[in-house]
Amino acid sequence: MKHEDSHQHSQQDSHQHSHHNHNDCIDTALETAETLCAEQGQRLTKVRRRALELIWESHRPLGAYQLLAKLAEEGFNSAPPTVYRALDFLLSAGLIHKVESMNAYLGCAHADKAHKGYFLICDECHNVMEFDYQDIHAALIEKAAHQGFELRAETIELTGLCAKCKEKSAGANA
Amino acid sequence: MKHEDSHQHSQQDSHQHSHHNHNDCIDTALETAETLCAEQGQRLTKVRRRALELIWESHRPLGAYQLLAKLAEEGFNSAPPTVYRALDFLLSAGLIHKVESMNAYLGCAHADKAHKGYFLICDECHNVMEFDYQDIHAALIEKAAHQGFELRAETIELTGLCAKCKEKSAGANA
DNA sequence: TACAATTTTGTTATGATATAACAAGTAAAA
DNA sequence: TTTTACTTGTTATATCATAACAAAATTGTA
Ligand SMILES: [Zn+2]
Ligand SMILES: [Zn+2]
Ligand SMILES: [Zn+2]
Ligand SMILES: [Zn+2]
Numbered sequence A, B: 001m002k003h004e005d006s007h008q009h010s011q012q013d014s015h016q017h018s019h020h021n022h023n024d025c026i027d028t029a030l031e032t033a034e035t036l037c038a039e040q041g042q043r044l045t046k047v048r049r050r051a052l053e054l055i056w057e058s059h060r061p062l063g064a065y066q067l068l069a070k071l072a073e074e075g076f077n078s079a080p081p082t083v084y085r086a087l088d089f090l091l092s093a094g095l096i097h098k099v100e101s102m103n104a105y106l107g108c109a110h111a112d113k114a115h116k117g118y119f120l121i122c123d124e125c126h127n128v129m130e131f132d133y134q135d136i137h138a139a140l141i142e143k144a145a146h147q148g149f150e151l152r153a154e155t156i157e158l159t160g161l162c163a164k165c166k167e168k169s170a171g172a173n174a
Numbered sequence C: 001t002a003c004a005a006t007t008t009t010g011t012t013a014t015g016a017t018a019t020a021a022c023a024a025g026t027a028a029a030a
Numbered sequence D: 001t002t003t004t005a006c007t008t009g010t011t012a013t014a015t016c017a018t019a020a021c022a023a024a025a026t027t028g029t030a
Helices: A021-039 A046-057 A063-075 A080-092 A135-148 A163-174 B024-038 B044-055 B064-073 B081-091 B136-147 B163-171
Strands: A007-010 A020-022 A097-098 A104-107 A118-122 A128-133 A151-162 B006-008 B020-021 B096-099 B105-109 B119-123 B128-131 B150-161
Touching: A007 A163, A007 B163, A020 A021, A021 A046, A046 A063, A046 A104, A063 A080, A063 B163, A080 A097, A080 A104, A097 A118, A135 A151, A135 B136, A135 B150, A151 A163, A151 B136, B006 B136, B020 B024, B024 B044, B044 B081, B044 B105, B064 B081, B064 B105, B081 B096, B096 B119, B136 B150
Parallel strands: A118 A151, B119 B150
Antiparallel strands: A007 A020, A097 A104, A118 A128, A151 B150, B006 B020, B096 B105, B119 B128
16 A cells, blocks of 8 residues: 655644655554554454554544545445444554544654644644643643542533634635 | 432632532522523523523533433423533533533533633543632743734643542552 | 514424343453 | 353344424514
């Protein structure tokens, strides 16, 4: 499998605003996945591996049924449980994130580091950028703890207008 | 309509950790809703008003179809558009919030002040507490702006264990 | 009032997202 | 090899949400 396209990637803290070859991302993500699964005695089966790859190949978060359609095209079973099982596995392995406000799934470039997925979601182009912000994480933990609340998971999804789309709309108004 | 029950409320910044009469909350929320709608030339019709009331009467975020069932019991139309229209109205009027990670709806006690809804969601009892944190809001805006991203909406949903449930589980283990 | 314009609601159908339940197959462990 | 655990296949269904168009109610205007 070759990954031909190059684009601006969505992982701010690893290669912020740099154009790069997305193939490398996919390959790295897949290698990381193999390693992590091996380490944890988890089985990255064909359908799970291909699901992860397809999610990475999409430049935007992918819906479960979109993914299911792609898998079906390739001869995998086309019933919903197939894709939801794969997604569940990838989610619990930390290899992907779910963007709750979009009901869609996104590859994580930092699966090897336990972390919360924080997202910037563009209303216009629907690109999603994952960002990492320890300050906010710490502040949230502290804030929650102050109320006696023990934090387990965080859904931080910020929507608005990305830099590119803001430029475009500014150009259109000029 | 009488509101009989008393419980710990979910609006941290208005009456943090205080036991109080929820009836008052509902009444206040409804009054605020009437006022806001009047000011903005919006019509708080019977079904919209009753939907808001039912959402407030629930101690947890209410799903659209749960709400629909309650409305249907009272003689309102029982087709989905009825409830989604009411929800859309209440959402855009800022009278309720949607909890994305639960697909459920929650009354807002601060409808008169424009704000983002930040939530602490207990995994155990499913109570949801709205909290207000200007520091985090400011930090998020700044963080996004730093990437050229113009923030429009925020989904901040923190899940974990609330103080009460933490106590309970500690007691069980003792 | 009568009329038109606007908004709201009724109704039917369908789309989109996700899970339950149980059978069959496959891989790992004993 | 036999057992066990895990994974996948299959059918059905649950849950969440919207499209499209008709009917009714409300509001503004003459
Ligand atoms: Zn991540
Ligand atoms: Zn954009
Ligand atoms: Zn609020
Ligand atoms: Zn709790």
